[in-house]
Amino acid sequence: MNSDNTYEVPIGPIHPALKEPFLIKFKIDGERIVGAEAHPGMNHRGIEFMGMHRNPYKVIPLSERICGICSIVHQHMYVTAVEHAAGIEPTNRARYIRVIMAELERIHSHVLWAGVAAHEIGFDTHLHFTWMIREKVMDLLEYITGNRVNYAMWTFGGVNRDIPKRMYPKIEATLKYYEELYGKLEEIFLGDPSIRLRTIGVGVLTKEDALRLCGVGPTVRASGVRKDVRIDQPYAAYGDLDLEYQLPSLYGYGDTGDIFSKTLVRLKELVQSIDIIRQCLDQMPDESINSEPKMAATLNKLKKADGEGIGRIEAPRGEAFHYVRLKGGKEELDCWKVRASTYNNLATYAPMFMGEQIADIPIIAACIDPCIGCMDRAEIVDVNTGKRREYHHEELHRLSVKKTRDLLGGVER
Amino acid sequence: MSWNDLALRVVLVIIIPFVGIFLGLLYKGFDRKITAMMQSRIGPPWRQPFRDVSKLFMKENIIPDNAVPWIFNGAPIAALVAAFVALVYLPLGPFEPVMEGYGDLILVLYLLAIPAVAMAFGGLASGSPYATVGAQRELVLMMSYEFPLAIAAVTIAWRYGSFSLGVISSDPVWNLVGSMGAIGLVLVLTTMVAVLPGELSKVPFDQAEAETELAGGILVEYSGRNLGIFYLAEVVKMIVVGTLMIALFFPHNISDWYSFGGPEFAGLVVADTLLDVGFFLLKLLIIIFSSVSLIRVAFSRFQIDRASYFYWVPMTIIGLLGTFLVVLEGVI
Amino acid sequence: MPTTTIYTLIKQLFTKKATNPFPVKYAPSNMHGAAALIGSGKVRINPPVNIPKNFRGKMSYDKDSCIGCKLCLKVCPSEALAFKDDVKKVKHYVSRCTFCGQCADICPKDCFAFTDEFLMAGTDKYAEEMVIDP
Numbered sequence: 001m002n003s004d005n006t007y008e009v010p011i012g013p014i015h016p017a018l019k020e021p022f023l024i025k026f027k028i029d030g031e032r033i034v035g036a037e038a039h040p041g042m043n044h045r046g047i048e049f050m051g052m053h054r055n056p057y058k059v060i061p062l063s064e065r066i067c068g069i070c071s072i073v074h075q076h077m078y079v080t081a082v083e084h085a086a087g088i089e090p091t092n093r094a095r096y097i098r099v100i101m102a103e104l105e106r107i108h109s110h111v112l113w114a115g116v117a118a119h120e121i122g123f124d125t126h127l128h129f130t131w132m133i134r135e136k137v138m139d140l141l142e143y144i145t146g147n148r149v150n151y152a153m154w155t156f157g158g159v160n161r162d163i164p165k166r167m168y169p170k171i172e173a174t175l176k177y178y179e180e181l182y183g184k185l186e187e188i189f190l191g192d193p194s195i196r197l198r199t200i201g202v203g204v205l206t207k208e209d210a211l212r213l214c215g216v217g218p219t220v221r222a223s224g225v226r227k228d229v230r231i232d233q234p235y236a237a238y239g240d241l242d243l244e245y246q247l248p249s250l251y252g253y254g255d256t257g258d259i260f261s262k263t264l265v266r267l268k269e270l271v272q273s274i275d276i277i278r279q280c281l282d283q284m285p286d287e288s289i290n291s292e293p294k295m296a297a298t299l300n301k302l303k304k305a306d307g308e309g310i311g312r313i314e315a316p317r318g319e320a321f322h323y324v325r326l327k328g329g330k331e332e333l334d335c336w337k338v339r340a341s342t343y344n345n346l347a348t349y350a351p352m353f354m355g356e357q358i359a360d361i362p363i364i365a366a367c368i369d370p371c372i373g374c375m376d377r378a379e380i381v382d383v384n385t386g387k388r389r390e391y392h393h394e395e396l397h398r399l400s401v402k403k404t405r406d407l408l409g410g411v412e413r
Numbered sequence: 414m415s416w417n418d419l420a421l422r423v424v425l426v427i428i429i430p431f432v433g434i435f436l437g438l439l440y441k442g443f444d445r446k447i448t449a450m451m452q453s454r455i456g457p458p459w460r461q462p463f464r465d466v467s468k469l470f471m472k473e474n475i476i477p478d479n480a481v482p483w484i485f486n487g488a489p490i491a492a493l494v495a496a497f498v499a500l501v502y503l504p505l506g507p508f509e510p511v512m513e514g515y516g517d518l519i520l521v522l523y524l525l526a527i528p529a530v531a532m533a534f535g536g537l538a539s540g541s542p543y544a545t546v547g548a549q550r551e552l553v554l555m556m557s558y559e560f561p562l563a564i565a566a567v568t569i570a571w572r573y574g575s576f577s578l579g580v581i582s583s584d585p586v587w588n589l590v591g592s593m594g595a596i597g598l599v600l601v602l603t604t605m606v607a608v609l610p611g612e613l614s615k616v617p618f619d620q621a622e623a624e625t626e627l628a629g630g631i632l633v634e635y636s637g638r639n640l641g642i643f644y645l646a647e648v649v650k651m652i653v654v655g656t657l658m659i660a661l662f663f664p665h666n667i668s669d670w671y672s673f674g675g676p677e678f679a680g681l682v683v684a685d686t687l688l689d690v691g692f693f694l695l696k697l698l699i700i701i702f703s704s705v706s707l708i709r710v711a712f713s714r715f716q717i718d719r720a721s722y723f724y725w726v727p728m729t730i731i732g733l734l735g736t737f738l739v740v741l742e743g744v745i
Numbered sequence: 746m747p748t749t750t751i752y753t754l755i756k757q758l759f760t761k762k763a764t765n766p767f768p769v770k771y772a773p774s775n776m777h778g779a780a781a782l783i784g785s786g787k788v789r790i791n792p793p794v795n796i797p798k799n800f801r802g803k804m805s806y807d808k809d810s811c812i813g814c815k816l817c818l819k820v821c822p823s824e825a826l827a828f829k830d831d832v833k834k835v836k837h838y839v840s841r842c843t844f845c846g847q848c849a850d851i852c853p854k855d856c857f858a859f860t861d862e863f864l865m866a867g868t869d870k871y872a873e874e875m876v877i878d879p
Contacts, residue, residue: 061822122714128452146801152845295851
């Protein structure tokens, strides 16, 4: 114990509150948090480097393995980026199928998050309940794609598998199941007295902090920031669909930015996703699902293609981004950069942790739905008790050189 | 005290800890199974706690470098022994307590505090920040729930005018009070039900262990045999607390209402006793179900300040109100 | 505090459990013995969850129609396919397969197809059924 009566508690790299390797060092005074310092970089797998040694088709299955939960997200972004770079246009039907899949995954991700959040506050019953109902959407995803996770659904110019009319009843049945259960979820997560005790007024992120720290997704929408890529810059078929920013104030709650409102936003997005899928099923045009049916020809086209492209979509956790550069005559990707939503949201940890109790660490850590596997690509640590640490050019360059050397196998640590 | 009597007591004192361990593990298995079933899972088989303990005893016992070994190793044993001793002073079913005296109840309350204190000391001695936080929480929690528990115990003892558990369990307390006293007793019983999860460190009062926050808290550095002994102490304590509750509030026996025959037929007496033992086990089951299993799955973990507030304010007020009603009726 | 949760919990005590006890309810103490018993048909295992129509199971390979164009090798992300120069056919290592189906998509002769088989867990990744060798 120091003279100033604080002591340090490390949460991570391996800790039950975190589902993935990640380190946050807390300065604790009694039960209060007076300082938090995030240290990412425990889960760096060099996926981008691997991708840059493979041809674009081989990277599709690799990209979905960036994250275990949002596999559709990364696939979607990567494929969009390559299509952008090579000038391939997906068919309209494929755009709608992509939206349906993305929204199914949003349901799956939000239900899973609700379970994790319940587990973090010591409420395992709801963990088991939410994960039980999550099975339904997993079954539906398996029914459509043939896999429970890592769906391998995307391809350049469209999707691999169609959603024919015969699948509609089952999709509709699943959507109905969630609609019926929604009341119960709301009752549990918004009405249960012991959950309310743990969530209201805890982990508050003010609107100013949310804007200043560039948070994304439900994390900042709960603070009243109107930010959603699906509306701000529509991709796939979102431009044709009718959707709205899900803010707590839309439903008569305050935009407080605490964990309660984050839960609320996620639950309301679940309803929104059901609505979006219904709209898609109604409006889906009848045409081919792939504008580039000849894979071998596309492979050649991509080899010749020269240019750069971006994929920017609203993942369940918030805005995420892929950058791809192709060089004419080079089969492999010239450059591939992934920026997942957790990277932005990590900065919002600092104001949320400050002044809370140790008991609130797990739920606050979980409230941004952190996905370290997605996030851990850069080695810049810039959260230092709320202050930003800046790297100057030489240091960044040195780090970059060191990273490359590490990746090449010449580990010098 | 005759030699025969003394020999019998010595034998019983040796046997009862084993009975306590067996029953504790059995009910722990029951708790885990029923919890799983309530969460729509299949859950582990009933004998899982037996396997867990036997496996823990086979595992390596690791002592951290910056731990204080004698406290670190001594704490589990102190906890287990305290639980055993408490069990010896309690009436198990239709049987009289093996050891008895004038202040049994007070002694049992102190003995119940020892496992918690031992765990806290073990945690503090293990030299891990998680364990330190856990130990602080355990002590805070203990200071919080001891008062409502004492209120409940003193109320019952006041009604009998004796702190002897033998006396208290000989006649159910409900027979001694009128309608106003019964209301008071229900309030005191509520306090006791609320104290049970805290006493046993179960959700919503498992802040000291808090898997997701402190990664096991006070037990984080414990492994192998030491952890196994803590496990045994925990399950025996569960039996102790359940039996204490039965002794204070529900010492009923089937033989009070129905008997197969008079004392002249040995076989029928045995049948009566067996029935009473079965009834005792059933009562224990119901108590563990209602105040451990059900509460464990139906609530989330409180923050430590809220848990402390819960015991110090609402539960203390309810308990004192109950005491007031019982005493008022007694005075009138 | 009687919350609705408690009511649900008590109800779930008596309803059917969500867990599917596949292949057996509890892990047997002797895994190899149990596996042998199941293998010989003496013990019946609980059936797995039904699989959908387009399931991505183990790949089947039609070696007769394969023309040895090597296109599948170009798109296989996990290098689960190896080319056998002597017979101009493809060798498929199931243990490396990620079931993305790109080999099936690119194949001009449709040699690859998904089957329903998914019980592939084992200790030897080069076991006979884990390598499709023409």
